[in-house]
Amino acid sequence: MSWDQKNVPHKGWICDFVTDLGTPDGRCAMCGREEIRFVHHMSHEDYPEGLDVGCVCAEKMEDDYVTPRRREQDLRNVAARRKRWLLRKWKISQAGNPYLKTDGFHIVIFKQGDDSWGGKLTEVETGFSVTNKRRYRNADEAKLGAFDGMIFLKNKRSASTAGSTR
Numbered sequence: 090m091s092w093d094q095k096n097v098p099h100k101g102w103i104c105d106f107v108t109d110l111g112t113p114d115g116r117c118a119m120c121g122r123e124e125i126r127f128v129h130h131m132s133h134e135d136y137p138e139g140l141d142v143g144c145v146c147a148e149k150m151e152d153d154y155v156t157p158r159r160r161e162q163d164l165r166n167v168a169a170r171r172k173r174w175l176l177r178k179w180k181i182s183q184a185g186n187p188y189l190k191t192d193g194f195h196i197v198i199f200k201q202g203d204d205s206w207g208g209k210l211t212e213v214e215t216g217f218s219v220t221n222k223r224r225y226r227n228a229d230e231a232k233l234g235a236f237d238g239m240i241f242l243k244n245k246r247s248a249s250t251a252g253s254t255r
């Protein structure tokens with residue numbers, strides 16, 4: 090295992106991002122433990138290849154016993170929310186399109202010329218908007234696409250906020 094290899098640093102790692110595999114079938118590259126659902130993608134200036142590891146090793150590598158668990162919990166919350174997302178009550182705009190206001194965003198989905206569905210996110214505070222150019226087969230898929238887009242934008246925003254306070 091990598092913990093025993095001389096060229097692998099033990100401390101000073103940074104987590105770039107975490108992936109939720111959805112099911113526990115990942116493997117920790119540091120200790121070899123299997124059945125990992127959340128993969129922490131770790132990087133180190135003295136180890137350019139990086140390592141994909143589980144939470145327990147991420148804690149040791151970062152020397153931080155709070156943040157790695159919180160990252161996993163954030164992803165768990167997102168996964169649970171995504172499951173409930175389609176059950177929310179979407180309103181209908183004057184143009185006849187389903188829309189939702191949440192998390193500081195105005196989200197609308199609409200039918201496109203070729204019968205596919207698209208979506209648009211607008212940040213209420215700034216007016217910044219993103220139109221999803223993908224073509225979804227139905228309204229539910231477009232709603233889930235909008236959810237993923239919203240989470241992406243929220244993460245980007247919180248990452249830039251965290252960066253500026255460093």
Ligand SMILES: [Zn+2]
Pocket residue numbers: 117118119120121122142143145146147
């Ligand atoms: Zn491990």
